[in-house]
Amino acid sequence: xxxxxxxxxxxxxxxxxxxxxxxxxxxxxxxxxxxxxxxxxxxxxxxxxxxxxxxxxxxxxxxxxxxxxxxxxxxxxxxxxxxxxxxxxxxxxxxxxxxxxxxxxxxxxxxxxxxxxxxxxxxxxxxxxxxxxxxxxxxxxxxxxxxxxxxxxxxxxxxxxxxxxxxxxxxxxxxxxxxxxxxxxxxxxxxxxxxxxxxxxxxxxxxxxxxxxxxxxxxxxxxxxxxxxxxxxxxxxxxxxxxxxxxxxxxxxxxxxxxxxxxxxxxxxxxxxxxxxxxxxxxxxxxxxxxxxxxxxxxxxxxxxxxxxxxxxxxxxxxxxxxxxxxxxxxxxxxxxxxxxxxxxxxxxxxxxxxxxxxxxxxxxxxxxxxxxxxxxxxxxxxxxxxxxxxxxxxxxxxxxxxxxxxxxxxxxxxxxxxxxxxxxxxxxx
Numbered sequence: 001x002x003x004x005x006x007x008x009x010x011x012x013x014x015x016x017x018x019x020x021x022x023x024x025x026x027x028x029x030x031x032x033x034x035x036x037x038x039x040x041x042x043x044x045x046x047x048x049x050x051x052x053x054x055x056x057x058x059x060x061x062x063x064x065x066x067x068x069x070x071x072x073x074x075x076x077x078x079x080x081x082x083x084x085x086x087x088x089x090x091x092x093x094x095x096x097x098x099x100x101x102x103x104x105x106x107x108x109x110x111x112x113x114x115x116x117x118x119x120x121x122x123x124x125x126x127x128x129x130x131x132x133x134x135x136x137x138x139x140x141x142x143x144x145x146x147x148x149x150x151x152x153x154x155x156x157x158x159x160x161x162x163x164x165x166x167x168x169x170x171x172x173x174x175x176x177x178x179x180x181x182x183x184x185x186x187x188x189x190x191x192x193x194x195x196x197x198x199x200x201x202x203x204x205x206x207x208x209x210x211x212x213x214x215x216x217x218x219x220x221x222x223x224x225x226x227x228x229x230x231x232x233x234x235x236x237x238x239x240x241x242x243x244x245x246x247x248x249x250x251x252x253x254x255x256x257x258x259x260x261x262x263x264x265x266x267x268x269x270x271x272x273x274x275x276x277x278x279x280x281x282x283x284x285x286x287x288x289x290x291x292x293x294x295x296x297x298x299x300x301x302x303x304x305x306x307x308x309x310x311x312x313x314x315x316x317x318x319x320x321x322x323x324x325x326x327x328x329x330x331x332x333x334x335x336x337x338x339x340x341x342x343x344x345x346x347x348x349x350x351x352x353x354x355x356x357x358x359x360x361x362x363x364x365x366x367x368x369x370x371x372x373x374x375x376x377x378x379x380x381x382x383x384x385x386x387x388x389x390x391x392x393x394x395x396x397x398x399x400x401x402x403x404x405x406x407x408x409x410x411x412x413x414x415x416x417x418x419x420x421x422x423x424x425x426x427x428x429x430x
Contacts, residue, residue, distance in 0.1 A: 146317045
């Protein structure tokens with residue numbers, strides 16, 4: 001980078017967005033200070049959860065481009081705020097940045113607030129003391145845990161919401177290397193950027209919930225939802241992304257963003273909208289594995305053992321934040337059912353959530369989890385679950401029964417290896 005393109009950046013937060021942004025911006029040559037809270041909250045992000053991130057952080061610290069600081073923020077050319085803020089807490093985070101004589105402060109907010117919140121904050125803060133202002137911008141990040149470094153480096157869409165020319169210019173210097181890699185770059189007004197992010201999340205969630213409704217209908221009609229999905233995906237107007245039926249979506253930010261969007265719709269339109277139905281379908285879908293297990297055993301779950309394959313909210317991450325596994329575990333425990341869980345990465349995180357639960361056991365392998373179990377419930381579609389030796393596993397179980405919450409396995413193959421198979425809109429109906 002040219003000397004005039006090197007910025008002093010202050011990244012604020014202990015979230016996935018904060019750690020990834022700090023590491024990638026430092027890698028591009030900026031001088032980055034990552035300001036962490038004095039004490040970690042239970043929701044603090046552990047960089048080891050993201051493949052390659054600890055190594056990148058260490059390299060940037062060794063190069064002198066990245067500092068980790070606990071304490072008050074210093075001066076910076078651009079502040080990037082990446083905590084999980086409410087409108088009030090964001091205002092409280094910004095006020096200390098306004099120092100007399102410090103000039104205008106350029107701020108990009110990476111996390112999602114309700115549409116219009118940043119405009120209200122900008123108007124409410126106004127001038128501070130000797131004319132200092134906060135120039136607000138929104139930089140909604142479209143990064144996924146497990147592939148965040150690649151997503152940040154090569155974004156499909158890079159949206160900058162900003163209206164002050166000085167902030168736009170500084171943000172473009174900050175993000176220029178990534179803009180060069182993006183398929184689409186948009187510089188739009190603040191509220192437009194916020195609504196783009198909400199709209200994308202809502203559309204993806206709508207496709208998932210629609211397919212789950214289709215799966216429920218398919219099961220009633222004796223139709224395999226996978227064949228329906230293949231047919232729909234073959235139409236270029238529909239495509240294949242986010243068309244997989246399953247036991248519901250989760251994750252640390254996706255569902256909360258949708259809830260925020262739903263509240264915005266209620267406040268602005270004074271009506272119950274499509275997104276409410278999407279969320280209601282997903283809430284019901286998160287319980288579908290338990291309902292199938294309950295019906296199969298006719299409500300007699302006390303003393304049984306269910307092996308649970310997968311606890312992370314998606315493959316490729318060790319996070320169980322807002323994972324659908326929680327609804328299943330709690331429902332089974334309420335019936336006195338023992339659970340033996342195997343996840344290749346998220347076992348430790350799950351134990352931290354339930355440190356004293358007597359009905360929870362962690363297994364070292366998928367086969368160990370299934371040993372003498374009454375059934376298997378597949379919650380997270382880790383690739384290794386599709387290459388298990390099911391023929392060898394079946395006789396070692398009390399009952400060879402698979403409840404596939406992600407339609408990750410082939411029902412005919414499992415049937416040939418001694419298993420009864422219950423998927424989401426495929427396999428046996430129950």
